[in-house]
Amino acid sequence: MIDQTSQFFAILTNIGAAKQANADALGIPWKITQMGVGDANGTDPIPAATQIALINERRRAPLNQLKVDPANSAIIIAEQVIPAEVGGWWIREIGLYDTDNDLVAIANCAPSFKPLLTQGSGRTQVVRMNLVVSNSASVELKIDPSVVLATRSYVDQKVLDELNKQDFKHSVLVATTGPIALNGLQTIDGVAITAGKRVLVKSQAASQDNGLYVAAVGAWARTDDADASAEMTPGLFIHVEQGTANSDSVWQLTTDAPIVLGTTALTFEMVVGRTGITAGTYRSVTVDKNGRVIGATNPTTLAGNGIVDAYTKAEVEAMIAQASALPVGTQVSFPVNSIPPGFLERDGSVKSIALYPDLAAYLGGAFNRGDEGVGNFRLPESRGEHERGWDHGRGVDVGRAVGSWQDESFKSHVHSATRAGFMSNEYPNSQGTMGTGGSITYAGQGLQMSATAATGGAETRGRNVAVVMCIKAWNAPINQGNVDIAALVAMVEALRVNGPVVGTARKLKASIPVAAPTVTYTADEIVLESGLGGFSYKLVNISATLNLGALTGLGYMDTGAAPVNSFVAVYLLYNPVTKLYGAIGVNATAVDVPEVYGGNFAPAGYTASALLGVLPTNASAQFKPGKQGGRTFHFPYVSALATSVMTAPYVSFNLAAYIPKNTRTVSGALACNGTGSMNSSIAADSIGSGWRYYSNTNAAGSAPFDDLIVDTPQTLYYSAQQATLFTVFLSAYTI
Incomplete structure (x- = not known):
């Protein structure tokens, strides 16, 4: 009779033991294919190795599942599913058959009645045998899926196993930013982790310890979907939910197959997520291999934009200055009184060296008179003057310096004159000379024959056209004569020094x-x-x-x-x-x-x-x-001091809980609660600076105070002349 002392077990039959020994010795797979169940004719059977059949077999069918126990490799688990429409008998004995229909293993079990649906009660029943073998590798773990039934738990587990092999894992709460201890609750990436939360561990010193873990008070374990080698598929993705550095990011396992969990180094890389670049528009970005922007700038130069085959601004300005058709110092005349940019009239005026540095350097003070003043130079004077080429050693206009002025002059010459009607012997001494505006005198006679009248203007000149005589003052597109650079520099410096105070x-x-x-x-x-x-x-x-x-x-x-x-x-x-x-x-x-x-x-x-x-x-x-408002923060009043202790002189009290170290002044109220004369005060220091006083003769009361200086950070001083309750309230501070 079955009771609490009954023993249930499974053993190999003699035939089964012999077949396993043969399989172990020869390396031939041993195929177990079917399971039989019986009622033992109502007896309580005891398995015997000599059995070649069940006592009273009721059903034999292909195995539903045959596998090695994951917890013990020496145990084979055989399973059969009996559908609801089969039954009407007790199950007391179980047997396993191989492909030769030999009974190779036998077991007894606690009696279980398998009803028929026609009896008004039916169930799908799973019968399982755990069998210890000497070498599970000799047993061929193969079943025919076309002739077996699957239990719901088997299907659920099978589906879960397959899902766990997918490349997309369930999201994790946080991802590590450095090596951690894989035990105990801790804060990771700014998030306090509680038990049961999933964590992506990706930064361990021993990278084979990286992976997906479940946080625990004690030792951490890998998650169910990432605790087997088959579940750590190369290229898998994990979403990270929270964290200062890694929130809302996606990470990928970049380790290639084969992966042996706990042995193979695992490497994870961010493929989607923050990189520390502030949102905005940039002209130059750096992109990693996954297309993420990991660097961004707004360069203002050609080189900064990666353009290396172009001239810089300074180089362009230099070329313009050098290649101009009219270099600085060139003298040009214009037919109308409108001077183009880059030119100055040659009017002998004084100009600033800072404003026209190129022209000042070219002229070198050649036309200065000594009265130009510091930082100035003088232009040449060409108004109303003709120009003449410098002799430069030719010998035509000797003794001249370039730019020197020369007064008008006639070349030396004579005029001869003859009087018509005179005979040569009439005035034998009649020869003479006549200059301009002069007279002819006959020697010895004193007779003035005639005189010429003055003619001409104030100067000697040829035909001409009046033009504006100018000089080229600059070439480069900078300092174009409109801004006094020195004055501008001084103005900018004055604005920097004397400008508004920061925070205004x-x-x-x-x-x-x-x-x-x-x-x-x-x-x-x-x-x-x-x-x-x-x-x-x-x-x-x-x-x-x-x-x-x-x-x-x-x-x-x-x-x-x-x-x-x-x-x-x-x-x-x-x-x-x-x-x-x-x-x-x-x-x-x-x-x-x-x-x-x-x-x-x-x-x-x-x-x-x-x-x-x-x-x-x-x-x-x-x-x-x-x-x-402004620099003052107003808040609901707080009691910063409440004392009934008499003090004299002043005693300090701390305000660190109410005002920041930046506080410059505080405002609030003083209050006394008692009878008789009351005299109490607060101050900025121990000598009573900024004294705020409350006095009352015979009743409780209060008095507001404003803008008391806080000389020592977060500290004031008080004095109470009577042993009555003295309270200091604060309601605002100014930084």
Whole structure:
């Protein structure tokens, strides 16, 4: 009789043992093909190795499944499915048959009645035998799928096994950014991992340990869809959901087959995801092998754009200057009083060397008179003058220097005259000479024959046309005589030194009605600088939002997570090239942050900045409620000090929980609660600077105070003259 002491087991029959020994010795596959079940004629059978048949076989059919136990390679698992329409008897004995129809293994089992559907109850029943063999490799694990039934669990497992071999795996929560310990709960890529979450481990020092894991309090295990070699298919993809660096990315296994899990080094590469490049329009980008943009710039030169077979601006200017048809210093005349660009009239005027450096260098002071003043030179004077070629050693116009002036002159000459009607013997001494405007005198007689009248104008000249005489002053398309470069440099420097102070703003404000992870600053106008004392930029109608979420970069914290119960400095960053701007947050827990951004995490090109404000955060790393106007942040009043201890002189008290280190002044109220005379005060230091006083003779009350200087960061001083409750309330601070 079957009871709790009954034993159930499976053994090889003598025939089966002999066939396995033969298979092991000769290496011949041993084929087990069928399973039989019987009722043992109602007895409680005990398997015997001598059996060649079941006691009373009720059904024999092909095996549904024959496999090696994955947990023990010495165990063969044989399985048969009995459909619902077969039955009407008990199952007490089980046998396995090979291709020769020999009973090779036999087992007993706890009695189980297999009903027929006609009995009003039916079921599909699975009969399974676990058989220990000496060498499972000798058993041919092969069944005929056309003649067997599959259990639901088998189908489910088979489908799951095939799905696990697909190249697309279930997404993971995060991906590692460096080596980690594969045990315990931890923070990865800025995300706190809880038990049961899937993690892509891709950066282990021993890369054969890379893969997909399930986080656990203890040791981590590989995920069900990636814990076998067949499931780690080359080229598989994994989506990553969260993370500072890897959120919303897709990674690919680039290791080629064959892959032996735990032995083969596994390498994963990002094929889709963030690369650290800020969204925008760029003229030059660097692309990796997967087509992702991993670098981007906006070059302003030909070389920066990869153009190497073109001249630079400086080279073009030099060529223009050298190849011009009229080099600097060329003298040209124009027929109308309209001087083209690049020319100056030769009028003897004084010009600036800084404004016309090329011409000044060419003339070299040749026409200076000594009264031009420092930094100036004089042009030649050609108005109303004819030009003459320099003699230069020919001997025609000797003694002349180039550019020298010469007065008008006639060449020396004579005129001869003869009086008609005189005989030669009439006035024997009548020869004489006559010059211009002169007279003829006959020697010895004193007789003036005649005189010539003066003729001509104020000068001796030939026929001519009046023109404007000019000189070429410049060639290159720079410094074209319209701008005083030296004065411009001085003006720019003056603007830099004497310009508006960084952070100066019109209608700067922000509002946080309730605790929130975001804040938006607006301003009609604000001044930014490239550094203290650097170049200034004035932006108008700005609106910039900062989010304390998990991301970093423009619009978020510059690095790391936002601090809790502390302070965040909000900066406005500006790119002078793209004209884009945005907010960025800085952890201001323990530092008096500068007026311009001093971190190393500004996006490329964002070189100008200004501090907008320093705001408090709560225990959830959200901004506390309040409103900012200008540089002052107003918040619901808080009690910064409540004491009944008399003090004299002043004693310091700490305000680190209420105001940032950047605070310059605070506002609030003083209150006393008691009877009798009450005299209490607060100050900026121990000697009472900036003293704010409350006094009352016989009743409780309060008095507001504004703009008390905070001389020591996050510290004020108080003095209480009576042992009554003295409270200091704060409601605003100015940075």
